[in-house]
Amino acid sequence: MAGKKALSSIAGAVVSLSLLLSGCMAGSQTDKASGDKSKSNLEEKVVIYSPHGKDILQEFEKKFEAKNPNVDVEWLDIGSQEVLDRVRSEKKNPQADVWWGAPSVMFNQAKGEGLLEPYKPTYAKALEDEFHDKDWAWSGTSQTPEVIMYNSKKLSKGEAPKDWDDLLDSKWKDKIIIRYPLASGTMNTIFSAMIYRDYKDSKDPKKGYEWLQKLDANTKEYSANPEIMYSKVAKGEGTVSVWDMPDVVMLKEEKNYPFDFVIPESGTPVLTEGIALVKNAKHPKAAKAFYEFVNSKEANKILAEKHYRIPTRTDIDNLPKWIEETKIKPMDIDWKVFESKSNGWMEYWDNNIKNKEKEQKE
Incomplete structure (x- = not known):
C-alpha cells in the first residue's frame, strides 16, 4: 500500500473499492486527536483520485491535514484514464470527492457525462480562459509539455x-x-x-x-x-x-x-492538467477545501520548486529558472x-x- 492512507490500486469493482475505503484505507481518527472537530465545518475525510504519484500525494496529504487536523486525506494513485473509468463506474455511488490530475480533454469528457460538480474557486481571476472550463467544471493546475x-x-x-x-x-x-x-x-x-x-x-x-x-x-x-x-x-x-x-x-x-x-x-x-469535484461526492466541504489548497499560491510554489510543475495561475512570482527559460513550441x-x-x-x-x-x- 503506497502512502499511509493510500488506497491499493486494484482492478475493479466498486464493491472492492468500497471495502478498501471502509477497511484497509481507513485510519484511526484518534491519530488526529490534536484537531478540535467542533471548530470545523469540514467532514472528517476527503477521498482523492489522482495520477500524480505517491511523492506528491503523500506530501499534500500531510500539508493539508496539518492545516485541517480534523480531516483525514485518503488517496488512490492510478492513471488518469483509470480515474475517469472508475468515476464513470461509480456514478450512482461516488467513492471519490476530488479528481486531481488529468488532461483537460478527460475532464471535458467527464463533464459531458455529468460526472463533475461545477465549482468556481477563489483564485478564478488568476486563470486565463484557456485554463478553466467555461462553466467551471474543472480548473487548470499546471501546464505539461x-x-x-x-x-x-x-x-x-x-x-x-x-x-x-x-x-x-x-x-x-x-x-x-x-x-x-x-x-x-x-x-x-x-x-x-x-x-x-x-x-x-x-x-x-x-x-x-x-x-x-x-x-x-x-x-x-x-x-x-x-x-x-x-x-x-x-x-x-x-x-x-x-x-x-x-x-x-x-x-x-x-x-x-x-x-x-x-x-x-x-x-x-x-496539456492543461486540472482538478475537479466529483458530482454527488460524500464530502463536498472538505473536497472544496482540498481543491483550493492544491492550487493555492503556497502549493504552486511547492509544485514548481520541488515537483517541477509549471503553474497555470498568472500570479505566481519567482518561479524556478528552468521554467522561465524553457522554450516550448506548442x-x-x-x-x-x-x-x-x-x-x-x-x-x-x-x-x-x-x-x-x-x-x-x-
Whole structure:
C-alpha cells in the first residue's frame, strides 16, 4: 500500500473499492486527536483520485491535514484514464470527492457525462480562459509539455531523437519503451497528437495509424505503469521513451535517474492538467477545501520548486529558472476534436496496431 492512507490500486469493482475505503484505507481518527472537530465545518475525510504519484500525494496529504487536523486525506494513485473509468463506474455511488490530475480533454469528457460538480474557486481571476472550463467544471493546475525522454548514460543529447518522426528510424528498433497508452492521459494525448497532425487537414486518421504502426515496430514494451517504464529505461533495457517534461526533470533532479529530454522541434502537445469535484461526492466541504489548497499560491510554489510543475495561475512570482527559460513550441491542436475522436483512435490502436508485428513473427 503506497502512502499511509493510500488506497491499493486494484482492478475493479466498486464493491472492492468500497471495502478498501471502509477497511484497509481507513485510519484511526484518534491519530488526529490534536484537531478540535467542533471548530470545523469540514467532514472528517476527503477521498482523492489522482495520477500524480505517491511523492506528491503523500506530501499534500500531510500539508493539508496539518492545516485541517480534523480531516483525514485518503488517496488512490492510478492513471488518469483509470480515474475517469472508475468515476464513470461509480456514478450512482461516488467513492471519490476530488479528481486531481488529468488532461483537460478527460475532464471535458467527464463533464459531458455529468460526472463533475461545477465549482468556481477563489483564485478564478488568476486563470486565463484557456485554463478553466467555461462553466467551471474543472480548473487548470499546471501546464505539461510532452517530450522525448532518453537515457543520458546510453545516449548523448546529439544522439537522441530530435523530433517525433525520428522515433520511426530503424536504429531505434527495440530501444523504445512506452507507458501503456490506454491507461495514461499523457500517452493518450501523445498518440492522438500524432494522428491529429495529418487528420486536421485530411479528416482521415489513416496516416496517423500508419505512423503508430511504425512506432509499434520499434517499441520493445508497453509498460503497465510509469514506475516500470522509468526502471527499464534507467537500466538501459530501452534507451528512449516519450513522456511529460515535468516528470522527466523531477526524476533527473530529485531521484538521480539517468534521464534527459528533447523538446520536439516541430512542436509538442501542451496539456492543461486540472482538478475537479466529483458530482454527488460524500464530502463536498472538505473536497472544496482540498481543491483550493492544491492550487493555492503556497502549493504552486511547492509544485514548481520541488515537483517541477509549471503553474497555470498568472500570479505566481519567482518561479524556478528552468521554467522561465524553457522554450516550448506548442502544437496547434483543436482539443474538441481530441474529445470526440481520441477514444476511438486509441481503441483502434489497441485492437489493430499494438504488438501486431511481434504477433506476426510468432
